[in-house]
Amino acid sequence: MGTIVVPGEVLERFNGRSDNVFFDGNKAYSKVLGIYDSERGMLTPLEGLWYPRMGDTVIGIVEEDKFNIYTVYLNAPYKGIAMSKFIEEPLAAGDIIEAVIKDIDRTKTAVLTRVRKLNGGKIISVKPSKIPRIMGHGDTMIKQLVQGTKCTLVVGLNGVIWISGGNYDLAAEAIFKIVEEAHTPGLTERVKELLEGKK
Amino acid sequence: MSGGTDKPELIVNGKRLDGRDMGDLRAVKIEAGTLKNADGSAYIEWGNNKILAAVYGPKEALPKHIADPERAVIRCRYSMAPFSSLEEHGRSGPNRRAIEISKVTKEVFEKVVVLEDFPGSKIDLFIEVLQSDGGTRAAGITAAAVAFASSGIPMLDLPYAVSVGKIGEHVVLDLNKIEDNYSDADMPVALGPRLNEVLLLQMDGSMSRQDISKGLEMVTRAGSVISQVQKAALKEPYEKVSSRYR
Numbered sequence: 001m002g003t004i005v006v007p008g009e010v011l012e013r014f015n016g017r018s019d020n021v022f023f024d025g026n027k028a029y030s031k032v033l034g035i036y037d038s039e040r041g042m043l044t045p046l047e048g049l050w051y052p053r054m055g056d057t058v059i060g061i062v063e064e065d066k067f068n069i070y071t072v073y074l075n076a077p078y079k080g081i082a083m084s085k086f087i088e089e090p091l092a093a094g095d096i097i098e099a100v101i102k103d104i105d106r107t108k109t110a111v112l113t114r115v116r117k118l119n120g121g122k123i124i125s126v127k128p129s130k131i132p133r134i135m136g137h138g139d140t141m142i143k144q145l146v147q148g149t150k151c152t153l154v155v156g157l158n159g160v161i162w163i164s165g166g167n168y169d170l171a172a173e174a175i176f177k178i179v180e181e182a183h184t185p186g187l188t189e190r191v192k193e194l195l196e197g198k199k
Numbered sequence: 200m201s202g203g204t205d206k207p208e209l210i211v212n213g214k215r216l217d218g219r220d221m222g223d224l225r226a227v228k229i230e231a232g233t234l235k236n237a238d239g240s241a242y243i244e245w246g247n248n249k250i251l252a253a254v255y256g257p258k259e260a261l262p263k264h265i266a267d268p269e270r271a272v273i274r275c276r277y278s279m280a281p282f283s284s285l286e287e288h289g290r291s292g293p294n295r296r297a298i299e300i301s302k303v304t305k306e307v308f309e310k311v312v313v314l315e316d317f318p319g320s321k322i323d324l325f326i327e328v329l330q331s332d333g334g335t336r337a338a339g340i341t342a343a344a345v346a347f348a349s350s351g352i353p354m355l356d357l358p359y360a361v362s363v364g365k366i367g368e369h370v371v372l373d374l375n376k377i378e379d380n381y382s383d384a385d386m387p388v389a390l391g392p393r394l395n396e397v398l399l400l401q402m403d404g405s406m407s408r409q410d411i412s413k414g415l416e417m418v419t420r421a422g423s424v425i426s427q428v429q430k431a432a433l434k435e436p437y438e439k440v441s442s443r444y445r
Contacts, residue, residue: 004434007311007354008393022313022355029393031313031353033433046437047239047351049257051316077257077271077320107268108318129351183437184444 002037004046005030015041019051035183046183050076050128050158052110054101059123059156060112062095072097072112075125075158082112089117096123096162098154118154121164124172126179128159133182134175141188145174148195170195206381209366215378221371224361224421229342229432231349239350241432243342246375247332252342254350257320265321270314272321275305277339279328284376300336301326307340307360307389307398313353322352333376334362337387340399345429358398359425360389363414370410372417386411388418392426395419 005011007030014021014028020043021028030036034045052058052074060072060080070091072080082099084090091097095117102113126134134155135142146153151166163171174191181187209216219225225246234240237253260266265274277300278293293301304326312322324346326339337360344358364374365384379385384404391398406414 004437006357006430006433007348008356008391019316020353029355031355032351033348045351047349049317049351049353077259077317079259127351181440181444184441186444190444 002035002039002042002044004033005036005043006033007031009036011036011041011043012038013041014043018043020045020048044183045129047127048129052076052078052080052101052104052108052158054103056101056157057098057155058101058110058112058158059096059098059118059154059160059162060158061123062091062093062097064093065091072099074110075128075156075160078108078110080110080112082115086113087115091115091117096121098156098162118162118164121152121162122168123160123162124175125160126175128157130179130182131155131157131159133187134161134178136188141178141191144188144192144195145171148192149174207377209378209381210369215366215371217375221369222417222420224373224424225375227341227425227428229345229428230435231345231432232436237346237350239346239348239352241342241345241349243338243345245334245338245341246373247330248328248335248338249330250335250338250342251325251327251329252339252346253325253327254322254343254346254352255325256322256350257317257352258322260319260321266319269318271312271317271319273305273308273312273314273324274321275301275308275324275326275343277301277304277326277328277336279331279335283328284331300339303399303401304336304340304343307358308343308347310396310398311344311354311356311358311391312347313355316353331376333374333379334387337361337373337389340389341425341429345432348429348433356391356393356396357426357429358389358391359422359429360387360399361418361421361425362387363417365404365406365410365414370406370413370417372414372421384410386414388415390418390422392422 011028099112099115103111149171152164154162228244233242239254340360364382384406386402389399
């Protein structure tokens with residue numbers, strides 16, 4: 001594991017580009033609180049915000065139905081919009097949807113596509129910076145969660161997770177454990193123990 | 200800066216009233232992530248100052264007319280609790296002094312937070328002084344920097360602030376309440392440690408050019424200590440979790 005860096009701290013070696021790094025002269029500096037791995041030249045944010053990107057899968061809550069457009073709350077400073085003519089079933093305010101960002105317009109509003117209504121279930125919101133850990137390398141962690149809890153899980157990159165069926169309490173407990181211990185090694189094993197111990 | 204004929208002796212036998220040397224800081228302790236409802240928060244104990252700072256956002260800028268289509272806007276509210284000081288500090292709500300401090304604090308963070316990443320949104324910063332003993336704006340800025348960093352909002356630097364002043368012939372660092380009231384000058388300074396950029400510089404009273412440069416030297420020296428405390432505060436919650444699995 002690397003060392004924890006704070007905003008403005010210099011990174012000796014950094015490969016590639018990142019939203020979490022800025023360059024001044026020929027030096028790279030961190031913009032966020034994160035873990036810096038000097039061997040691989042990588043910075044993983046411990047705390048970070050979600051920036052809408054094209055192709056991101058998100059979970060949102062329908063806020064308003066305006067004639068032919070739905071406005072969707074995305075757990076971010078920006079809203080999503082979905083055209084009702086591309087959605088098969090009608091939506092109402094308060095509905096939870098899964099969607100993919102098709103485009104981001106000038107005002108940073110996300111245009112949503114492939115909208116799917118999620119019926120029933122519960123949603124929990126976590127820090128968006130922890131989502132990659134919840135998914136795991138090659139989706140190992142999320143597969144393990146699904147297997148261990150028999151829940152249906154949909155993970156939005158905006159930090160919202162939809163859980164339906166199965167053992168909700170166990171799934172939520174495991175997710176919060178992952179969020180709290182995201183920066184520690186050997187987490188997959190410990191989550192496995194948790195899931196097996198309480199199955 | 201009250202002065203007057205009943206001015207107390209602030210330096211006795213080469214030491215200040217609380218036993219510090221001229222260039223000594225008071226004890227600084229910071230805790231990050233104190234408030235669970237906030238996106239980022241910090242609690243600072245700086246001498247007898249006790250201050251909470253909380254950051255909310257970025258979120259949709261409401262009312263709409265405050266939104267800037269190019270960048271996020273920061274709104275800052277510095278406030279002293281009615282019970283925070285020996286003298287009465289108003290019942291509640293901002294007074295003229297609080298509005299000024301809110302403005303200068305906001306301007307410090309407008310320089311270091313990457314506002315361009317969140318056009319059209321707003322970030323709320325609250326600084327609540329629970330107990331005051333001089334230098335609350337400096338302590339507030341130091342705590343707010345930790346609150347910002349713990350919220351994950353991208354920043355170019357982690358600023359700190361501390362005050363310097365002049366008592367008689369001496370340039371002194373980090374004035375407490377009584378020194379602040381009866382000193383000849385008081386100058387709070389906020390710096391960005393990465394480039395030693397001055398983000399805030401206010402002055403009450405008068406200091407010579409030499410005194411100011413001496414004062415700024417003291418600030419940068421003290422700054423390395425304050426920065427260390429800030430960094431330790433940010434790392435502590437993570438290291439606590441890591442230490443369980445070593």
